Amino acid sequence: MIFDAIVLAGGRASRLDGASKAELVVGGRSLLALAIDAAADSRDIVVVGPSPAVPPGVLVARESPAFGGPAAAIAAGLEALSANPPADFVLVLACDVPHSAAAVRTLLARPTDGPHGVIAVDSEGRRQPLLGVYRTEALACAVRERGSDIQNLSVRALLSPLDLADVTVPPGSTDDIDTWTDAAGFGISPPSLTAPEPALPTKGLPMSDQDETATLAALTDWSDRLSAALGIEGVEVDIDAVLALAGTAAHAIMRPAAPLTTYLVGYAAGVAAGVAAASPGLGSAGADFTSAGATRADFASAAIIATALAKSAAR
Numbered sequence: 384m385i386f387d388a389i390v391l392a393g394g395r396a397s398r399l400d401g402a403s404k405a406e407l408v409v410g411g412r413s414l415l416a417l418a419i420d421a422a423a424d425s426r427d428i429v430v431v432g433p434s435p436a437v438p439p440g441v442l443v444a445r446e447s448p449a450f451g452g453p454a455a456a457i458a459a460g461l462e463a464l465s466a467n468p469p470a471d472f473v474l475v476l477a478c479d480v481p482h483s484a485a486a487v488r489t490l491l492a493r494p495t496d497g498p499h500g501v502i503a504v505d506s507e508g509r510r511q512p513l514l515g516v517y518r519t520e521a522l523a524c525a526v527r528e529r530g531s532d533i534q535n536l537s538v539r540a541l542l543s544p545l546d547l548a549d550v551t552v553p554p555g556s557t558d559d560i561d562t563w564t565d566a567a568g569f570g571i572s573p574p575s576l577t578a579p580e581p582a583l584p585t586k587g588l589p590m591s592d593q594d595e596t597a598t599l600a601a602l603t604d605w606s607d608r609l610s611a612a613l614g615i616e617g618v619e620v621d622i623d624a625v626l627a628l629a630g631t632a633a634h635a636i637m638r639p640a641a642p643l644t645t646y647l648v649g650y651a652a653g654v655a656a657g658v659a660a661a662s663p664g665l666g667s668a669g670a671d672f673t674s675a676g677a678t679r680a681d682f683a684s685a686a687i688i689a690t691a692l693a694k695s696a697a698r
Contacts, residue, residue: 384494386472388422389460390415391513392432395450398562402574405432407560409481409569414560418476421484424491426470429463431456432478453477453513454536458526461519469519472500477513479560481569486556490516497548504549505557512538514557521545528631540627621679628686631693640693648689652681 392405392415405415412420415430419441422428429442437443444463446455457475464473472494476483486503493501500517502510525544529536560566563573606620628648629641636644 384472384491385470386425386474386491386494386516387464387470387519388425388428388474388476389457389464390418390422390428390430390476390478391453391456391460392418392430392478393446393450393456394453399560399566400563400573403433404479404560407479407566407571409571414481415478417481418478418483421487422474422476425474427464427467429460430478431460431463448534451534452536453538454526454529454533454541457522457538457541458529458533461523461526464519469523471519472516473519473522474516475513475522477559480514480557481560482556482558483514484556486511486514486552489552489556490514490550493548493550496550497546499545500547501550502542502547503552503557505552506554510539510549511552511557512542514552515542515547517542517545517547537623537626539623543623543627621682624679624682624686628689631690636693644689644693648682648685651685655681655684 394404396402396404405413407414409417415432415437419428419430419438427442428440429444430437431444431446433445433449442463444459446452446459448455460475461473464470474487474490476487480486490501490503494516498518499521500515502512503514504510522542522545525541526533528544529541533541558565558568560569560571563571566573602622606622625645629645
């Protein structure tokens with residue numbers, strides 16, 4: 384199989400006090416060198432980051448603007464690879480995963496399991512969006528759909544239109560380094576004994592750019608607090624789906640359409656839940672969000688309609 388590779392080596396590394404992740408050393412090799420080794424069977428490799436030193440033949444690119452997030456970095460990597468006719472598949476790999484080679488081998492053995500590629504799933508069932516083998520054209524199409532809204536977009540939202548097969552990879556092959564606590568698990572010591580403790584525990588969480596993890600944690604906390612204040616605890620909130628819908632509306636219509644669209648879709652999901660609760664045989668008259676619940680399926684159904692309408696309006 385012919386495939387290209389995008390190695391993500393950017394990000395601010397704020398929970399590593401700004402230290403360059405790419406230059407951290409595990410077992411005598413830098414994290415960047417280990418990532419390049421994991422992608423060694425690829426036709427072309429592009430490293431997206433702040434001008435790292437790379438072996439001859441490896442391309443270097445930078446997301447625009449700098450620190451624009453991992454989705455923007457993927458877009459920059461695809462652009463750098465477009466100088467040649469694209470390979471059928473592209474491996475996307477974060478450089479801060481020391482033992483990723485085992486996961487890459489597993490993924491490359493099954494690239495056609497999903498219509499648009501495969502994504503790594505850790506031993507606890509969590510998808511790892513920065514460790515996958517994707518059909519190049521499908522990924523490029525997802526990037527084009529986002530346009531200028533790709534800056535600071537989560538990788539989960541970028542990949543949401545893709546139909547990917549989950550592939551469970553060997554234990555430990557997705558463990559990444561976001562904090563000095565994570566680094567210590569790989570034998571890496573901080574440059575100063577006074578390095579602050581990380582604000583958020585991240586070991587074992589899905590891989591992402593360091594700022595994306597903090598953002599998702601903050602949004603989840605706010606969602607929980609707001610749900611409690613509104614008396615709708617128990618409602619399932621697919622944050623990535625909401626953000627993806629908002630991004631589509633902002634790009635296809637205009638930015639103010641994002642909050643309006645998510646409000647209307649959420650309202651429609653609530654109405655659907657209320658109708659279901661009032662249906663014969665369910666023993667309830669009216670919407671009870673905490674028992675019947677506005678499910679993810681209700682939201683997804685309304686979101687599909689809104690997304691299709693927004694995209695048709697943009698044509």
